[in-house]
Amino acid sequence: MCLFIETIRIDNGKVCNLSYHNRRLNDTRAHFWPESMPLQLSGYVHPIIHEAGIFKARVVxxxxxxxxxxxxxYVVRRVHSLALVQADGIDYTYKSVEREPLNRLFALRGICDDILIVKQGLLTDTSIANIALSDGTHWYTPKHPLLKGTKRAALLEEGILQERELKPEDLPSFSTARLFNAMIDWGELELPVQNIIP
Structure with missing residues (x-):
């Protein structure tokens, strides 16, 4: 049986980006089970009122x-370096509980903290996050990520990010990389592009 997940940030009792998670969950269910009825995550995910800090709600x-x-x-895992890893056949279009292909690639990181996956000659994602690159003026995110994250969708709609086809050879044109996802807030985790290792 196929199982999928949504990981949702709860920030000091506030559920973040729930409409984007709702959309992705229902798009996934409609793709795999066209007869399925839409679900509303608000009926299942509840703020932890008595708990301060950042929590992850994991919905299966x-x-x-x-x-x-x-x-x-939830505590952000620090990432100071990324290893470029080639994986032309990988597919993680839907956020599945099955992460073994990503785990196998992560094991190839060597001395780096994480990986940046290159698919068909284009930059995609790290093992856990979408990525954006800054040229000092604009922030660009890969046009063809492995997973279209909910935070990515929000940042694109807000005009903070622009989509672009990005290749490994484009990296010297940028100064800074940011990693972000539903749990890692925009600006919370960044590193110099020079720390992306071929």
Whole structure:
């Protein structure tokens, strides 16, 4: 049975970007199970009112609906360097519980903290996050990521990010890289582009 996940940031009791998670969850269910009824995550994910700090709500779902919701304290894993890893055959279009292909690539990081996956000659994502590159004026994110993240969707709609086809050979044109996802806020995790290692 196919199972998928949404990881949702709860920031001091506030559920973040829920409409984007709702959209992706229902798009995924409509793709795999066209007869499925839309779900509203607001009926399943609840702020942890009595807890301060950042929590991750992990929602597991499938054909029959929501299977499980768990809440976990969250601390950002620091990333100071990325190893470029080639993986032309990888597909992570849908946020699945099955991450073994990503885990195998992550194991190739060598001395780096994480990887930046190159697919068909284009930059995509790290093992856990979307990426954006700055030329000092604008922020660009890969046009063809492995996973269209919910934070990425929000930043594109807000005009903070622009999509662009980015190749490894373009990296010297940029100064700074930012990693972001539903749990890593925009600007919370960045590194110099020179720390992306071929």
């Amino acid at each position: 779902y499938g054909e029959k609906g929501i299977e499980d919701v768990g809440y976990f304290p």
